[in-house]
Amino acid sequence: MYELKIALRHITARKRHTLFAVLSVALAVGVIVVLMSMMSGFTEELVRVTVESSPHIVVSSQDQDDEYLHFSSYYSGSIEGIDGVEAVSPSLLGQAALSFKDNAVGAALHGVYASSEEQTSHVSKDLTSGSFLDLDRSRHGIVIGDNMAEELDASLGDWVTMVDPLAGSSNFKIIGIFDTGTDADETTAYVRLETLQDYFSKEGVVSSINLRVQDPFQADIIAAAIEKDTGLDAVSWIESNKEILELLNTQTAIVWIYYSLIYFIAGFGIANTLVTIVMEKKREIGMLMAMGIPRKNITFIFIMEAVILGTVGVLLGCIMGYVAALGIGSYRIELPQEVYYGLTTLPIKIDPLNFVYAGVFSFIINVITGAYPARKASSLNPVEAIESE
Secondary structure, X not given: OHHHHHHHHHHHHOHHHHHHHHHHHHHHHHHHHHHXXXXXXXXXXXXXXXXXXXXXXXXXXOOOOOOOEOOHHHHHHHHHOOOOEEEEEEEEEEEEEEEEOOEEEEEEEEEXXXXXXXXXXXXXXXXXXXXXXXXXXXXXXXXXXHHHHXXXXXXXXXXXXXXXXXXEEEEEEEEEEEOOOOOHHHHEEEEEHHHHHHXXXXXXXXXXXXXXXXXXXXXXXXXXXXXXXXXXXXXXXXXXXXXXXXXXXXHHHHHHHXXXXXXXXXXXXXXXXXXXXXXXXXXXXXXXXXXXXXXXXHHHHHHHHHHHHHHHHHHHHHHHHHHHHHHHHHOEOOOOOOOOOOOOEOOOOOOHHHHHHHHHHHHHHHHHHHHHHHHHHHOOOHHHHHOOO
């Protein structure tokens, strides 16, 4: 295949130009692979934290005049039977002050059945000491966040006092301390459901029923089914985090524009190399056409050169991107835990699709940018080309 031989000879004739053209593509692909891996990692981590550490659906009363759900056992049983629901956990919310020694903090109290709440929110995975499930066996046990414990200057085993102007005061023993890396560590506390109901004189009622479903991305559909069957208000994690998810989609569109600009800049590196070859090889191109080589074959030679340069650049860029992504992913960064869900390393997700997208898109743009010099070469006048030197 003489076209391939000519294309390779052109490419190897100017090694420095070829090297810079290949490196421009490789750097573009490498940068894009790293950026896509970082974006995939942040997005996956955000969704993971939202999906894994929070209820997928929160069911509450539709009556604005009554913030509590009555007959929670009946509703829990009905909801649990709906297709796709994995676990349910009734919860009573309340506000009170917690004090220890001379320190006091405001607390958002969650009265729960620990075994059920563990199935819906996976609280135990964030525990740094003690046991969350012991709540079911301790009428006066409490589980608090590590930042709250620090403000109170209290530790596991200490007794804190819960104070409310109407409900009075009651003592609770710290049986667990958790660390989520979020603001919840400063304000959230868990106690046994019946204990909180007795404390606030709210026997038999709950604020909400928390749900975990088998497929989190079907939460909207299941929430609609719950509202239809029970007449209650059901809000999925997708609905409650709608603004964040829309922001991610907008960010993705903007980032792809940024990717395209980088690709086109790299593509011009190849185009510049090919234009230089055309200018230097005018006489050779003219002689080829004078020998009867069709113009479409001349075009094909330069398109092939763009393909070769682009392919080498893409492969090298994928290797560079992979190594860089691994390095960045293992690099330790100093961040306060509350800044980003307790992470201490950049969340990098090395997804094979990122390499496919970066490689294919870059390859296509390289071929497109190579079309101009290819067309320029095929449009030369053979006589003028031969006499140009």
